Amino acid sequence: MNALTGTGTLLRLGLRRDRVMIPIWVLVLASFPITTLSSYQGLYKTQAERADFIAGVNGNATQLAFYGEAHSASLGGLTAWRMTTLGVTLLAIMTLMLVVRHTRAEEEEGRLELVGSGVVDRHAPLTAALLVAVVANAALALLAALSLAGQGLAGAFAFGLAWFAGGFFFAGVAAVAAQVTENSRAARGITVAVIGLAFAIRAVGDSSEGAGWLTWLSPIGWSEHVQAFAGNRFWVLAVPLVLGAALMASAYGLIGRRDHGAGLVPSRPGPATAAPALRSPLALAWRLQRGSLIAWVTGFAAYGVILGTMADGVRDLVGDSEGTQDIVTRLGGASDLVDAYLAAMVGLLAGIASIYGVQAAMRLRTEETAQRAEPVLATGIGRVRWACSHLAIALAGTLAMLLGAGLMIGLAHGAATGDLGGEVADELGAVLVQVPAVWLVTAIAVALFGLAPRFSVGAAWGLAGTFLLIGQLGPLLEVSQAVMDLSPFTHVPKLPGGTVTATPLAALLAIMVVLIGAGLYGFRRRDIAT
Known part of the structure; x- marks a missing residue:
């Protein structure tokens, strides 16, 4: 050869x-x-x-x-x-x-x-x-x-x-x-x-x-x-x-x-027995996903500082350009330029957070196809309990990312405007209303994992990318409302500056629960690694 x-x-x-x-x-x-x-x-x-x-x-x-x-x-x-x-x-x-x-x-x-x-x-x-x-x-x-x-x-x-x-x-x-x-x-x-x-x-x-x-x-x-x-x-x-x-x-x-399967830098051997804190599926899921989650949360917090710092200078940057003001307003949904800018950026952060939600949920499929799930499920741990451990990391992780970003945006913008408490409260509210849409994207990934595992990875990533694309480019290209409504992010209030309506948020959460239930039911009924 x-x-x-x-x-x-x-x-x-x-x-x-x-x-x-x-x-x-x-x-x-x-x-x-x-x-x-x-x-x-x-x-x-x-x-x-x-x-x-x-x-x-x-x-x-x-x-x-x-x-x-x-x-x-x-x-x-x-x-x-x-x-x-x-x-x-x-x-x-x-x-x-x-x-x-x-x-x-x-x-x-x-x-x-x-x-x-x-x-x-x-x-x-x-x-x-x-x-x-x-x-x-x-x-x-x-x-x-x-x-x-x-x-x-x-x-x-x-x-x-x-x-x-x-x-x-x-x-x-x-x-x-x-x-x-x-x-x-x-x-x-x-x-x-x-x-x-x-x-x-x-x-x-x-x-x-x-x-x-x-x-x-x-x-x-x-x-x-x-x-x-x-x-x-x-x-x-x-x-x-x-x-x-x-x-x-x-x-x-x-x-x-190097030898096949080894790296130049060998991994440190772990302890012979697991610590008490590592003897549950949730603890194992946290151990496997903590590095990625910490990196995402840190990145969102840093990006929040940048966005909050930029917010106070948006009016000077846009100047008298009516076209730019119109674009920012269409993306952010508020009449005030700064509020519209912050709402648009929070919407972008929510779309990116949904990418993490898909990544964390698809760790289930990775563990399954790598045959690491079977030894865990061979113990007294049931399928649903194991799947819910990774799902909990995905849902809690996206929430932590958005809260971290919202807090940093509020602190940075509040320090510039002199209204620290008000800005922090406004930005935390702005990110919290995005959570149901982000969780719904994660729920779609879980449903695909349980019901159509062979196509779950490609379909989940494709849908998450499509929703992000619709949210960011749809208002700019003035696509039809029917296409915009395909994205769950279209149905959340645009804050700060907008009004909060509970009905769409409740509907998103209800659909999320149904999809997660369907995914867990499908995973419980199907064969492993199919």
Whole structure:
């Protein structure tokens, strides 16, 4: 055998396994640039209006920290400013999920050992995983570039290549992480930490006077320095591409330095007997999901501080642009600009929190297919009790995330306005009314797990992404109310600034209970690992 024997077969297998997830990621993310362009086209019709907006952006430290510096007042330049750093961050997350899924996760669950017993070289799984990630990144970058081609081919392809190069680099990071650790959770944690550090370094560099050089130390900052639709500096792409290739080569070198199933850094052996606090299914679920939940809660709290800090400057940033005021009002549903902005951001946070709810609920399916559920269920613990332990983490986790974000938004905004108690109460109320919609999305995932387990992962993620897309793009594109009503987030009050109606909240909670009951009933009746 040569070093790549079996790669083609594993590549086809990987693309087939991700035939639902990859198209969803690609289509959803590729829609962001063109919808952003369309919104700016309606908001700022003249070059002078766009120049005034950019002047406000580049003078606002919070905007610079979040999106980076705007380099051009053209429509393409505004789109690149808004979507480059955000897009590269999302591509990095997509890439790490793909690479770790087809390398360390497969090895951890024992499937690579079965595959390796055939005519497959040991390097083939890593090669196939990287090719799956590269294909997904290339398809996404190409679609994004083509959607912006009307603003100038050079700028459009600079934008698309900046996205691709960022994803390519983080594919190398994920490949190395998969060799260092013994389990997929740690590999994902390492890669997410690198992404977070890269974003933080870039944010400090962009928002701090005299610290611009820091952005050259950030992989996300490299994509920003391409300056699509402004400088179109294609030479900057060599940095992430060369370093990404070096990381991938290092990953290949590390394969030969470890045993199959092991990592370069061995895991510490646990105690021979479990502590009393770990002798229940809920304690086990907490032990398995605590790292992810703590990271999500911390991220939401940090994002809440940013949103609360930005709120007081929304009026200055929007200025006299009636189009921007109209968009913010449509998203937030309030007449007051600051209230509408905060309501829109809380709605976005709720949509993102539902992603965690699906992730935590789908841990049931992961434990089941990895055959870790069977030993637990072979004891005196029943199926429903075991499933409810992970469901409790999902529901309590989303609530904790939203409460943390609401508290931080209220504290940050209240400190700026001098009404600390009032703002905290308003923002906590704003996030609490979103909870039934978030829980309903989690309940859908549980129902799919119990009633249609083979399709549960793809369908749950697809529906969560669809609801998020409808909530964020529906008001901007003025889609029909019938389509908007498909999302549970359409039916919650928009606070602060709106009025609270109990009927839709009660209806969402009732549907949630029915779906959870159906999912638990289906799981109790069906075979394990079907």
